[in-house]
Amino acid sequence: MKIWLLVVVAAALLVGCDDGTQSFDGAQAVVDAMAEEDIACEGLETTTEFSSEAEYESLVTERGLCAVDGEPVVITMFANAEDRDDWVAVGRLLSSVAIGPNWVVSSRSEETIEEVASALDAARPTDDQT
Numbered sequence: 001m002k003i004w005l006l007v008v009v010a011a012a013l014l015v016g017c018d019d020g021t022q023s024f025d026g027a028q029a030v031v032d033a034m035a036e037e038d039i040a041c042e043g044l045e046t047t048t049e050f051s052s053e054a055e056y057e058s059l060v061t062e063r064g065l066c067a068v069d070g071e072p073v074v075i076t077m078f079a080n081a082e083d084r085d086d087w088v089a090v091g092r093l094l095s096s097v098a099i100g101p102n103w104v105v106s107s108r109s110e111e112t113i114e115e116v117a118s119a120l121d122a123a124r125p126t127d128d129q130t
Contacts, residue, residue, distance in 0.1 A: 021121045023101040027064025027075040030103055030120075034068075037119035041066035041073055059083040068116075071109040078102050088125070098122035 024030045031041045044066040050058075060083075064075040076091070078084040081101055088099060091106065098105045098117035105116045117124050 021100045021123070024077070024103055026062050026077055027103075030075045030077075030100075030105065031064065031066060033120055034116060039068060039115060039119055041068050041075075043067055059087045068107070068109075068112045071107055071112045073105060073107045073109075073112060073116075076104045076106065078104075092125055098124060 022033065024033065027046045028044065031044050034041050044064050046062055046064040048062050050060060050063070059078060060076055061079050062077040064077075066073050066075070074095075076087065078087065079102070084099070084102060084104060088097065088104060091097070091104065095106045095108050096110045096113035098113050098120065100120060100122050105113065105120075105122070107113050107116075113124070116122065
């Protein structure tokens with residue numbers, strides 16, 4: 001029941017983030033947009049191959065890993081907002097997230113995510129929305 005509630009809350013929150021926030025074709029495009037806003041995400045490595053043992057991975061089309069000021073950052077790409085919403089319902093519990101129409105940038109560094117969210121006009125869920 002709790003997970004279903006999380007999905008509903010995440011979906012309600014994310015409906016608004018698709019307005020005015022840019023979609024990207026892949027993790028490299030997200031990193032490029034960050035660079036345009038003077039946020040360097042260095043050493044980008046991407047993959048489109050995921051373990052079939054993890055159910056949530058089927059929601060993900062691409063994942064990129066890079067570092068902003070030495071802090072690891074994960075860029076997760078989705079085919080659509082519905083897949084993104086399903087992933088965010090659980091994935092956002094693991095670290096701070098900035099959410100776009102078909103992408104999520106996550107990191108354990110709240111400061112980094114605040115900077116990315118501001119630069120890319122991304123949504124930020126809050127703890128009281130869970």
